Amino acid sequence: MRLPDFEYFEPETLQDAVSLLSKHKGKAKGLAGGTDLLPKLKRRVTVADALVNLQGISGLRSISEEKDILKIGALVTLGEMEESSFLKGNLSPLAQAAHAVGTVQLRNMATLGGNLCQDTRCLYYDHSHLFGQSVWEKCFKRGGAVCHLIKKGKKCFAVYSGDVAPVLLALGARVLVIGSAGERMLDLSQIYSGKGEQAYALSSEDLIAEIHVPKPSPLSYGAYVKYRERGSIDFPIVGVAAYLKVDGERINDANIWLTSVGSAPVEAIKAEAVLREANFSADLIEEASLQAHQEITPYPNHGYSAWYLKEMVTVFVKRACMKAWEDMKGGQA
Amino acid sequence: MKRLVELKVNGEAYEVAAAPKQTLLEVLRDELHLTGTKEGCGMGSCCACTVLIDGKPALSCLILAVTAKGKEITTIEGLSKGEGLHPLQQAFHEKGAVQCGYCTPGMIMTAKSFLDRNPDPTKDEVKEAISGNLCRCTGYKKIVEAILSVKQP
Numbered sequence A: 001m002r003l004p005d006f007e008y009f010e011p012e013t014l015q016d017a018v019s020l021l022s023k024h025k026g027k028a029k030g031l032a033g034g035t036d037l038l039p040k041l042k043r044r045v046t047v048a049d050a051l052v053n054l055q056g057i058s059g060l061r062s063i064s065e066e067k068d069i070l071k072i073g074a075l076v077t078l079g080e081m082e083e084s085s086f087l088k089g090n091l092s093p094l095a096q097a098a099h100a101v102g103t104v105q106l107r108n109m110a111t112l113g114g115n116l117c118q119d120t121r122c123l124y125y126d127h128s129h130l131f132g133q134s135v136w137e138k139c140f141k142r143g144g145a146v147c148h149l150i151k152k153g154k155k156c157f158a159v160y161s162g163d164v165a166p167v168l169l170a171l172g173a174r175v176l177v178i179g180s181a182g183e184r185m186l187d188l189s190q191i192y193s194g195k196g197e198q199a200y201a202l203s204s205e206d207l208i209a210e211i212h213v214p215k216p217s218p219l220s221y222g223a224y225v226k227y228r229e230r231g232s233i234d235f236p237i238v239g240v241a242a243y244l245k246v247d248g249e250r251i252n253d254a255n256i257w258l259t260s261v262g263s264a265p266v267e268a269i270k271a272e273a274v275l276r277e278a279n280f281s282a283d284l285i286e287e288a289s290l291q292a293h294q295e296i297t298p299y300p301n302h303g304y305s306a307w308y309l310k311e312m313v314t315v316f317v318k319r320a321c322m323k324a325w326e327d328m329k330g331g332q333a
Numbered sequence B: 001m002k003r004l005v006e007l008k009v010n011g012e013a014y015e016v017a018a019a020p021k022q023t024l025l026e027v028l029r030d031e032l033h034l035t036g037t038k039e040g041c042g043m044g045s046c047c048a049c050t051v052l053i054d055g056k057p058a059l060s061c062l063i064l065a066v067t068a069k070g071k072e073i074t075t076i077e078g079l080s081k082g083e084g085l086h087p088l089q090q091a092f093h094e095k096g097a098v099q100c101g102y103c104t105p106g107m108i109m110t111a112k113s114f115l116d117r118n119p120d121p122t123k124d125e126v127k128e129a130i131s132g133n134l135c136r137c138t139g140y141k142k143i144v145e146a147i148l149s150v151k152q153p
C-alpha cells in the first residue's frame, strides 16, 4: 500500500515543531520513528494533511542522570533503551519492556515518545479503509455513533497496547511536554484520556520532550511480563509491570500497571493494596492477583473472550509479582 | 511536491527527486532500480524490506526516503564485491536456505548486521535475531543452519 499525499516539514527545534503543528490546527502529526503512524496512514485509518518530522530536533536523543531523576529524551529508540547502561539493576524492566516490542528492525526505528503516544488499536478499525468503509457504518473512532466490536456498545473499546508505559507508570514517571503555551510537567498517567477514539489528553500541538523517571529505591524490585501469541512481532495481549519495595519479607509498597486491557494503561489499585504493608507469601501474591481479576475487566479486542482475558490478568499479575520478588531474592543471594 | 534528496546507498551517493510520501523502499526499487529489496506486507510485519541504516536493520517500507538523507544505507546489492558472493549468500545457497527467495534479501541483511555484532552466536541467538523475518517456504531450519555456518572473518 502507498502513502497518501501530505505536506512535509523538517523543523530543527521543538518550538518550530510546535508552531507547525499549531498552524495546522489538528491536521498535522509529529513523525518520530513512523512505525505506528505510517502503517495507519497507509491504511487510511489515520488522516493527516501534514507530517512534522521530529527526527531533526537535537537534544532529544540521550539518556542522562540528574540527581535522583533519569531523563530519557523522547527520540531515544527502544533499541537504544535495550542497550543503555542506565537501564540496569532495578531499572532493567524498562530495558526488558523495550525489548518486548515488535522486532529488532522496529526497535531500531521506534522511539520512546512514539511508543507512549501510539494510537489505540482495534480488530475492526485497524483494517484498510477499503475493507472497513465498504462493510461497516462509521464507528465511534471514525466519528460515527456505533461500535462494531461490542454490539450495542456506547463507546469505543480500542485498546492502548504500548509495552513501555506500564513500567514507567509503576516507577512514577513524569513527562516534560512542550506546547504553544510553553512547557509543563505532567504525570505520565495524565497524558492518557482513557477514551478509545481519542486516547490522549494532550492537544494536537503538544509534544513530549523528555520522560523523567525517579530512580527507584535500592529496595525496589520490578518486572515486566508480556503475554503474546508468538515470541516476536506481536503486541501484548496482556502486559503487566510490577514494582515491589521490600524490607526483608515485608512489602512496604507495590505498584502494578497493566497494558492492553483498556484504552489507557490501567493501575491494579486493589491488588496493590493487598500487597502493601504485608508479609510476602505465595498466598499473598495469589490474593493480589485475584483482586486484579476482580477490579480489571479487559476490553475483548484481541480475538479472545473477555472471560479468558480476565483469567490471563490473574495469571500475569501473579507472574509479574513473583518475578519481581524472585529478582529481589536473586539480588540478595 | 518532489524534492531533491541525497541518499548514500551501498557507498555511492545518489541524488533523487522524491515526494515526501515515497518510502525508502519505493525509491530504492522504482527510482534507483535496486530491486533486491522486497516489499511484503508494507506494514512493518514481515521484514522482507529490511535494509541496514547505519549498520542496523530497519524496515524500508516504513521509512520516508526524505528522512533517510545523510545515512549509510546498505541493501542486498551492496553485500558482495564484484562477481563473488558474500559468505552469507554463499552459505544460503549451499545449505538450501533459499526456496522462492522472496524473504532472502531481508533475511540476509538482518543476519549480516547480527553477525557483525555477534560473530559466534548460539542457535537460539540466531533464531531470536531473525524472529521478525517471516519465511513462507523453508521452515527456517536451513536458514538458521546457513547463518550458523558462517564464521565472520
Ligand SMILES: Cc1cc2nc3c(=O)[nH]c(=O)nc-3n(C[C@H](O)[C@H](O)[C@H](O)COP(=O)(O)OP(=O)(O)OC[C@H]3O[C@@H](n4cnc5c(N)ncnc54)[C@H](O)[C@@H]3O)c2cc1C
Pocket (backbone or CB within 6 Å): A029, A030, A031, A032, A033, A034, A035, A036, A037, A038, A039, A054, A074, A075, A078, A100, A101, A102, A103, A106, A109, A110, A111, A112, A113, A114, A115, A116, A117, A118, A119, A161, A162, A163, A164, A206, A207, A208, A209, A233, A234, A235, A236, B043, B044, B045
Ligand atoms: C508489526 C508491528 C508490531 C508492533 N509491536 C509492538 C509491540 O509489541 N509493542 C508496542 O508497544 N508497540 C508495537 N508496535 C507499535 C510501534 O512500533 C511502537 O509503539 C513504536 O514505539 C512507536 O514509536 P515511533 O517512534 O515509531 O512512533 P511514530 O509512529 O512516529 O508515532 C506514533 C504516534 O505518536 C506521536 N508522537 C511521536 N513522538 C511524539 C512525541 N515526542 N510527542 C508527542 N507525540 C509523539 C505521533 O504523532 C504519532 O501519532 C508495533 C508496530 C508494528 C508495525
Ligand code: SF4
Pocket (backbone or CB within 6 Å): A122, A123, A124, A125, A139, A140, A141, A142, A146, A147, A148, A149, A150, A155, A156, A157, A158, A196, A197
Ligand atoms: S472499539 Fe472503537 S475502533 Fe473498534 S469498532 Fe468499536 S468504536 Fe470502532
Ligand code: FES
Pocket (backbone or CB within 6 Å): B038, B039, B040, B041, B042, B043, B044, B045, B046, B047, B048, B049, B050, B059, B060, B061, B062
Ligand atoms: S514489507 Fe516492510 S515489513 Fe513487510
Ligand code: FES
Pocket (backbone or CB within 6 Å): B097, B098, B099, B100, B101, B102, B103, B104, B134, B135, B136, B137, B138
Ligand atoms: S524462501 Fe520463500 S519466503 Fe522464504
